[in-house]
Amino acid sequence: xxxxxxxxxxxxxxxxxxxxxxxxxxxxxxxxxxxxxxxxxxxxxxxxxxxxxxxxxxxxxxxxxxxxxxxxxxxxxxxxxxxxxxxxxxxxxxxxxxxxxxxxxxxxxxxxxxxxxxxxxxxxxxxxxxxxxxxxxxxxxxxxxxxxxxxxxxxxxxxxxxxxxxxxxxxxxxxxxxxxxxxxxxxxxxxxxxxxxxxxx
Amino acid sequence: xxxxxxxxxxxxxxxxxxxxxxxxxxxxxxxxxxxxxxxxxxxxxxxxxxxxxxxxxxxxxxxxxxxxxxxxxxxxxxxxxxxxxxxxxxxxxxxxxxxxxxxxxxxxxxxxxxxxxxxxxxxxxxxxxxxxxxxxxxxxxxxxxxxxxxxxxxxxxxxxxxxxxxxxxxxxxxxxxxxxxxxxxxxxxxxxxxxxxxxxx
DNA sequence: TTGACCGTTGCACCTTGGTGCAATGACTCA
DNA sequence: TGAGTCATTGCACCAAGGTGCAACGGTCAA
Numbered sequence: 001x002x003x004x005x006x007x008x009x010x011x012x013x014x015x016x017x018x019x020x021x022x023x024x025x026x027x028x029x030x031x032x033x034x035x036x037x038x039x040x041x042x043x044x045x046x047x048x049x050x051x052x053x054x055x056x057x058x059x060x061x062x063x064x065x066x067x068x069x070x071x072x073x074x075x076x077x078x079x080x081x082x083x084x085x086x087x088x089x090x091x092x093x094x095x096x097x098x099x100x101x102x103x104x105x106x107x108x109x110x111x112x113x114x115x116x117x118x119x120x121x122x123x124x125x126x127x128x129x130x131x132x133x134x135x136x137x138x139x140x141x142x143x144x145x146x147x148x149x150x151x152x153x154x155x156x157x158x159x160x161x162x163x164x165x166x167x168x169x170x171x172x173x174x175x176x177x178x179x180x181x182x183x184x185x186x187x188x189x190x191x192x193x194x195x196x197x198x199x200x201x
Numbered sequence: 202x203x204x205x206x207x208x209x210x211x212x213x214x215x216x217x218x219x220x221x222x223x224x225x226x227x228x229x230x231x232x233x234x235x236x237x238x239x240x241x242x243x244x245x246x247x248x249x250x251x252x253x254x255x256x257x258x259x260x261x262x263x264x265x266x267x268x269x270x271x272x273x274x275x276x277x278x279x280x281x282x283x284x285x286x287x288x289x290x291x292x293x294x295x296x297x298x299x300x301x302x303x304x305x306x307x308x309x310x311x312x313x314x315x316x317x318x319x320x321x322x323x324x325x326x327x328x329x330x331x332x333x334x335x336x337x338x339x340x341x342x343x344x345x346x347x348x349x350x351x352x353x354x355x356x357x358x359x360x361x362x363x364x365x366x367x368x369x370x371x372x373x374x375x376x377x378x379x380x381x382x383x384x385x386x387x388x389x390x391x392x393x394x395x396x397x398x399x400x401x402x
Numbered sequence: 403t404t405g406a407c408c409g410t411t412g413c414a415c416c417t418t419g420g421t422g423c424a425a426t427g428a429c430t431c432a
Numbered sequence: 433t434g435a436g437t438c439a440t441t442g443c444a445c446c447a448a449g450g451t452g453c454a455a456c457g458g459t460c461a462a
Contacts, residue, residue: 066296089287090301092296137409148381151449162448164410170450178351183400185386199384336438352419363418365440371420 002122004028004048008055025111035064048074049117054081065095074126076117084186105128110139124190131191133175141168203323205229205249211238211257226312229309236265247276250318255282266296273393325391332392334376342369347389348396
């Protein structure tokens with residue numbers, strides 16, 4: 001799984017060329033002619049790497065990236081553009097882009113970047129699947145646990161008892177396949193889950 | 202403290218201009234004509250923001266950045282260059298640069314980036330000072346704690362007793378001013394301290 | 403309506419972590 | 433040599449976390 005590339009470019013000729021290149025490398029490719037079209041058909045969970053142009057009619061590549069970031073979806077994005085400038089590349093990298101390549105692109109560079117993006121997705125794929133199994137309450141408790149709060153404090157804040165928190169907490173650990181708070185904290189960071197109400201000291 | 206800028210550029214005229222600009226904003230400025238000169242007089246702990254040119258005789262700006270990263274010093278670096286290209290900017294940002302600006306630079310942009318870099322330094326300055334107080338043994342124990350290991354496991358691995366580990370552990374928490382394992386894990390990440398022997402699950 | 407899932411609570415028991423006090427031996431530095 | 437730091441250990445006690453069992457009420461869909 002997870003060898004899928006979402007190609008977003010408004011030029012049909014270039015799409016075809018890149019598609020061919022990526023398919024020859026064994027990637028599955030899904031092409032979109034505009035960022036809006038891509039975002040509209042966006043899978044709920046990141047299951048591949050995005051390869052996107054910068055300048056496109058409708059929604060800009062950087063704007064599309066911002067939306068992905070804002071939705072905390074953690075899609076890996078590789079930019080591939082012909083009229084890029086330093087300012088754009090810096091903005092893209094700040095926003096967490098995997099790479100920022102210029103046309104004409106060397107095949108090996110594109111493949112390497114896509115591979116890196118896919119590797120990032122795979123790293124958290126299993127964890128995401130596990131996290132999806134958590135109930136809303138369990139996620140809530142998790143956010144408090146990774147903030148370093150004691151069970152009884154969490155209980156007070158959520159208006160329940162310590163016993164209840166213990167149950168939720170143990171289910172969180174069980175479902176995520178994790179056995180220590182330390183591992184839970186790092187898992188949460190990989191998932192983009194933030195501690196509730198700031199960190200405790 | 203920590204409003205210091207380390208300016209590294211081989212052009213004396215430009216150094217003077219930037220120095221004046223930064224000093225007018227209340228920053229302390231220390232200038233160096235080459236990356237090697239800067240690295241040779243490098244303070245042990247990051248106590249300011251680096252503003253560096255890309256192309257310089259001797260050591261390249263990107264190479265200098267790499268050395269800083271390799272030494273895990275976590276210096277914030279703002280690149281300021283006249284002949285930059287996209288490839289360089291992407292490489293710099295991947296290596297963790299705060300920003301990548303081009304000459305001529307707008308004063309407000311440079312000031313904003315330097316301010317951001319300094320903010321990053323200040324964020325961990327207090328923590329670094331505290332971490333510096335730890336004894337070697339305490340750091341060792343800390344690395345096991347953030348790996349999620351139980352006290353008795355740590356004791357076995359370090360060839361001592363659980364009691365001893367408890368003492369070291371409580372000293373770590375006390376010296377760092379931290380009260381939960383969760384906070385310790387995030388503090389360790391900010392400090393660049395890695396868990397011992399990989400993470401426990 | 404029945405079954406499944408969710409959130410909840412209580413109780414008992416055990417493990418683990420945290421604290422305070424006291425003490426020892428090794429090492430370095432003045 | 434004496435002071436200071438570091439690493440170590442033991443003991444007692446308390447706090448917090450983790451587990452297993454049993455149970456209740458609500459929601460939602462088949």
